[in-house]
Amino acid sequence: MRPVTTSTPVTVIVLTFNEERNLDDCLKTVSWADELFVVDSFSTDKTPEIVSRDGIRFVQHEYVNSATQKNWAIPQATHPWILIVDADERVTPELRDEILKTLEKPDADGYRIGRQNYFLGKKIRFSGWQNDTVLRLFRRDKGRYQDRHVHADIIIDGSVGALKSKFLHHTFESFDQYLKKYDRYTSWAARDRGKRTKRVRWDHLALRPLGRFLRHYILRLGILDGKEGFIISMMAAYSVFLKYAKLWEIQKKEAQGTSGVDE
Secondary structure (H helix, E strand, O other): OOOOOOOOOOEEEEOOOOOOOHHHHHHOOOOOOOOOEEEEEOOOOOOEHOOOOOOOEEEEOOOOOHHHHHHHHHHHHOOEEEOOOOEEEEEEEEHHHHHHHHHHHOOOOOOEEEEEEEEEOOOOOOOOOOEEEEEEEEEEEOEEEOOOOOOOEEOOOEEEEEEEEEEEEEEEOOOHHHHHHHHHHHHHHEEEEEEHOOOOOOHOOOOHHHHHHHHHHHHHHHHHHHHHHHHHHHHHHHHHHHHHHHHHHEEEEEEOOOOOOOO
16 A cells, blocks of 8 residues: 655656565565556566566566666656666655655755665665765656766756655675676676776776775775675775776777677
């Protein structure tokens, strides 16, 4: 059952691929929305079965990258305001109430929302994650994502505000799951970086990963998050190294006239 919502209707968009462990809990926290719109990338697990309930609009669409998938989904939304939620995120009652109150008299065309991140069940206070915000609530006709494979932010044609309440973000389930994601994301990031970095140097491979570790662990106080903070900082450094190593491979193969990193 959905509680009474604002006079300004909202579509919640959730992108999925094999999210059977996360999806049901996610959808429960957005059941108040006027429309639930799940865009699936042809999951092979029980995701379609979970979504097959009354009131949820379910479409399968070929996945290229996150930005492309969202940009395809946005114009399909029924209502003038959109909230995009990842399957591993939860909308708290406080965030729900703030969204509904804000939309009674919106003073911006898009709103940034903070995220409280959890790592293997532990609440992370620092490690570079303390200022994590995403622009997820916006007018349907005012927002489109950047043309990037990874870390694409939404561009709002208008003003941007911020909400005080936060998503709960359960970002890490296992190293196997995370390493698969890293492999995919660093391949995409290498291609994005290749548009700006024409030649990978030693400092890209050695100093930049070190700088990323020190920034997360020391400057952003990952040391105060214990072992989890150290692991998060090391993984951040490894992602930088892997991105540049893959870009080096791409450039080397292109120079030899062969194909680059597999997608």
